[in-house]
Amino acid sequence: MAISYSQALDFVQRFAQAVATDKEYLTELDAAIGDGDHGINMDRGMRAVLPKVDALTEGDVASLFRTVAMTLISTVGGASGPLYGTVFLQLATALKDKPEVQPADWSLALASAVGGVQSRGKAMPEDKTMVDALLPASQALSDQLAAGASFDAALKAAEEAAEAGMKATIPLVARKGRASYLGERSAGHQDPGATSSWLLMKAAREAFAEGS
């Protein structure tokens, strides 16, 4: 039931793959309300991550995530670099010294990652940012686990909450990030960062679920 190192690695690789696949899509979403580089940025970062994590000797999950964080921070730039860097840095910090990662550990780590993003970026829910996908995902995960659901079911619920949160950004008027310069004109478009965050939650479900 615990998340193994190879599952954590798989999570990172799946996220890299998803970002690569949807690079153009993410970029198009960003072109509509930002500067048209979100897919390019994330893909540049995750492509830099892959050889870095390959080169790691099988170790603990925390140092894996720390490597991802430092690589994203030093290769992505833009808003998403520090923010996704923060996600993985918080995951690493929360999972530090855990010999094995239990579902509850993951749930707490994810909550602290979302908290890190919010404290760095000062985004509140409905500001039309990645927070709108990450926060409901983290809440769904912990709610499900608290209600006694299986890890698989909780991961699935997190993914679906992220997706719903992502879609719910469409009507919102952006209040943070580059899209906020558009004011009312940002409404009607899906937030690119929320979209990549949904891909992140999807990758977590695919990598960590047992029954799939």
Place this chain on the structure above:
Amino acid sequence: MAISYSQALDFVQRFAQAVATDKEYLTELDAAIGDGDHGINMDRGMRAVLPKVDALTEGDVASLFRTVAMTLISTVGGASGPLYGTVFLQLATALKDKPEVQPADWSLALASAVGGVQSRGKAMPEDKTMVDALLPASQALSDQLAAGASFDAALKAAEEAAEAGMKATIPLVARKGRASYLGERSAGHQDPGATSSWLLMKAAREAFAEGS
């Protein structure tokens, strides 16, 4: 039979009208093998000429042509400004102090105009320039008059020779002017200056012929 002042004025006005009508066409010809401004240049010049010649008190033909020349020289620029300026300057010089302009006078004046263009621009026949329309026109005019043809017929012959000369520029490789930079690539296109020179000969026929 002599060319009156009002016919000379009509000649200038008809040329202005023809240039205005064919401004785009001349410009397109120039875009193919030059810098795409011949129609714009000539039209700018002839539009400046019109009020200048309107303002003249009915005087002699030479000073009319001198006014056209000076206006073209100071408003057209490019290659065609000094060259058409020279055409009208030579016409003016050749017709100076003529109380009336006889067909033979016009023929000599035109020959001296072509000579002026050649001495300024150093273009020889088949260099793919306005000389290729003007020189045959001038020759046809004087040949016809020498052969005893009517002025009308001579003017018509001049116009047709200009047209033929203009068309004959199509296969030529330019050796003068901007088109010469193209080398072989200039072949297959009609020279813009030869085209405006045909319009000039056409305007002369229309203005000076009696029977039309």
Place this chain on the structure above:
Amino acid sequence: MKKLINDPENVVREELEGIAAAHSDRLKVSLEPYYIMRADAPVKGKVAIVSGGGSGHEPMHGGFVGKGMLDAACPGEVFTSPTPDQILAATQAVSGGAGVLHIVKNYTGDILNFQMAADLAKEDGIEVEAVVTNDDVAVQDSLYTAGRRGVGVTVLTEKICGAAAEAGRSLAEVAELCRKVNGDGRSMGMALTSCTVPAAGKPTFELGEDEMEIGIGIHGEPGRERRKLAPADEIVEVLATAIVDDLPFKSGDRVLAFVNGLGGTPLVELYIAYRALDRFLKGKGIAIERNLIGPYMTSLEMAGFSITLLRLDDELVRYWDAPVNTPGLRWGA
């Protein structure tokens, strides 16, 4: 996409190699991580000034490194803020013991990355002050949003603060001056065409043959409104009115007028715009005392321009006129 490049991935690195080859007499270029610094940095006892941002806005910022302006610039990927490690390395490299000023344009990415770098530099014992420029009046301001974008005023702060640092002013003073310039300057821009980020390969946005975007951002962010094309004089009036009303600039004010080309707009058009601006301001009793006209803060090959007005006083004029010797801006040296 038609660009004079080899590979979209290598645009920034090859540009930096070109800059290194061209200006080795005056600049040093680091490729790992990317930054450009004065060849004579660190200048002992002088406040150092570091700026940076996405590439594609050249000559800003790399072209403004040199005596009298920036000590270092950190170029990110095209239109993408630089990363903290670049900013940290540049800060360390140019720190001359009198502190380092970070001039940061107000974009979330720039803010976050510069913040991370400043935190790390401070841990390293370097005194860092950051000033954020946010002069774009196109953006509806609000406490609850990311706020206004930093645009044209950034160039002016870099010149003026560079001169003040050269004159031996302290970090606190230079930072204060920077805030003053930002506070007294306002900008707005417009675009006639989009631009294409090399890595994206297609235009950031589409504009009809008879449309323009008023209030465009320098990364091709859509602006205030899309309108039918209009004559230059009318466009200048729209931008200048928004700028003048915002500060507001008042009759009797002395200003620096900065007419900036976004890349694809020929100088002849910028002078036509300047003519209109000069007339507009004269009509309001505002006197242009200094000007800057040209492509200084660009958006790749975008056709369009921006206007920046800065209210002047004698001190600002003195610093503006002080010698500057950079590839992108040079006088008195």
Place this chain on the structure above:
Amino acid sequence: MKKLINDPENVVREELEGIAAAHSDRLKVSLEPYYIMRADAPVKGKVAIVSGGGSGHEPMHGGFVGKGMLDAACPGEVFTSPTPDQILAATQAVSGGAGVLHIVKNYTGDILNFQMAADLAKEDGIEVEAVVTNDDVAVQDSLYTAGRRGVGVTVLTEKICGAAAEAGRSLAEVAELCRKVNGDGRSMGMALTSCTVPAAGKPTFELGEDEMEIGIGIHGEPGRERRKLAPADEIVEVLATAIVDDLPFKSGDRVLAFVNGLGGTPLVELYIAYRALDRFLKGKGIAIERNLIGPYMTSLEMAGFSITLLRLDDELVRYWDAPVNTPGLRWGA
């Protein structure tokens, strides 16, 4: 056509009014007829230098008027040579008694109009020497044609001869120097896109999405050949090879390398081209001793660039480095 203008007919006049408003401290602008001159002209006892040509190439020539460069520039309509009356008036206005050098780019229109003006100026008792620049190796040269076009070298002659005139050299000496610079310089350009003359309203030529024009003229005249788009390094090699082979430049030569943007090409691309040129010349044992990188001789908004190489000696380096104070080129002042 998307341009920041009011009326295609008024482009040049309004540009000149903008220049007059912007640079009245240094320049005087005549609107009847059009010319731009140094505010302090005529400079007694100094050889005066006058150039000119069609508009649309800014900053050339008007932006190069000032101490250390041109005494006057005569702008024609866009891409159309100026008229004799402009050139005559400018020549008269700046003549300081030591003669006037006309720097004329080799285009039939420029030659004819400058010739007419020189004839008139001579009648007026002014000593005039004309030097024709014809450095474009794209054009197959022949005694029987109009010959090569004058392009990038023109900017270099204006700077170098301006310095020599400032140093008190005689008309014969400055003209001789001008011929030497022209003789030792070679250029070639290429275009990725066309440009649109305001009065024409549509692009001068059409280029496919994957095509480029090698050997383009600065008025959009078609060049040597149309080719499939290629990487920057390859394009630089094509242009530089043609240039180097033509003079020829040889191992051991010292050169000034001028990488000129045609208007729509961002600075980042010019640096990528410079990087390639630097490597190419190093490989041939040719040393770049001075450089100039930027949009100095443009073709409106055309995307593309040109390379000019000038063989240097100590005298040329000295004149190149001498102070110059113009809106378009400035150092040491």
